[in-house]
Amino acid sequence: MTLYAHPFSSYSWKAQIALDEKGIDFDYRNVDPEFPQHSKQLHALWPVGKFPLLVDGDRTLFETSIIIEYLDRVQPEPRLIPADxxxxxxxxxxxxxxxxxxxxxxxxxxxxxxxxxxxxxxxxxxxxxxxxxxxxxxxxxxxxxxxxxxxxxxxxxxxxxxxxxxxxxxxxxxxxxxxxxxxxxxxxxxxxxxxxxxxxxxxxxxxxxxxxxxxx
Known part of the structure; x- marks a missing residue:
């Protein structure tokens, strides 16, 4: 998985925390101006350009709650949204x-x-x-x-x-x-x-x- 995010961004934290909770290895692509190539990649995937954005194979997901719901699907434990x-x-x-x-x-x-x-x-x-x-x-x-x-x-x-x-x-x-x-x-x-x-x-x-x- 690849996460386009910024270390100071609140919503980037939200997705990163979920990935860490599940122990999922991922490539963190920092979209800070220091790394302009990452921002270009982000806009190519999602023209709106907002982050975080998660890429898993041919699937691209944005909006943090949706990203976390997806993570529960691909790695159910530990669950971040209860089954009940x-x-x-x-x-x-x-x-x-x-x-x-x-x-x-x-x-x-x-x-x-x-x-x-x-x-x-x-x-x-x-x-x-x-x-x-x-x-x-x-x-x-x-x-x-x-x-x-x-x-x-x-x-x-x-x-x-x-x-x-x-x-x-x-x-x-x-x-x-x-x-x-x-x-x-x-x-x-x-x-x-x-x-x-x-x-x-x-x-x-x-x-x-x-x-x-x-x-x-």
Whole structure:
């Protein structure tokens, strides 16, 4: 398998974590400008040019949740989406929560930083911060039992949670009173497949708009 991805990209992490969880060997093709040939290959396979993109033989897959579902098909163990239908729904729902209600909202704040002072939109930033506070509170209640995102072990939901919470906490720190959520983030960062993704991204932290915090 070949993964077109970037070490600092949150969604690249999500796919990489799943591949590492399953112990699947793959060729990592870094699409950083340092490797222009990889970007050309990516665009030839997927003209939109977004990553990560997984190539397995003559099959090309994009969108991280689909990539992970495919990995469960080709190597069922350890499962990242439970076989039980109700458990699978629970995992898929949390996957969407982390992608759409944490990562996508956090990106509004990052985009504002990218626009700079001339393009600063306070209303967008304030709305995003309020939305993050709301979802942080909901997640804190959901995670009151400790462990991973669901009772089904490390799953697709955790693959989504790791980069989402890692970067969201950088732009809008999880308040101390959400102790369950903060502890869950810490457990994720200590997990081997997640720790590898974090370490692989360290050389690119200067890319983070406004500068990366001096932690993690």
């Amino acid at each position: 239908p109700d458990a699978a729904l629970r995992v898929r729902q949390l996957d969407r929560i982390f992608d759409l209600h944490v990562m996508a909202v956090m990106q509004d704040i990052v985009n504002d930083r990218i626009r700079g002072p001339e393009g600063h939109a306070p209303m967008i930033v304030e709305k995003a911060r309020a939305a993050l506070d709301t979802i942080y509170g909901w997640l804190d209640m959901q995670l009151a039992g400790g462990g991973w995102a669901t009772p089904d072990g490390f799953t697709l939901a955790d693959c989504a949670a790791a980069p989402s919470l890692f970067y969201a906490d950088w732009v809008h720190e999880i308040p101390a009173h959400f102790a369950n959520l903060r502890a869950y983030r810490a457990r994720l960062l200590a997990h081997p497949s997640v720790a590898r993704a974090v370490d692989g991204a360290r050389p690119y932290r200067h890319y983070f708009p406004g500068g990366a915090p001096d932690r993690d």
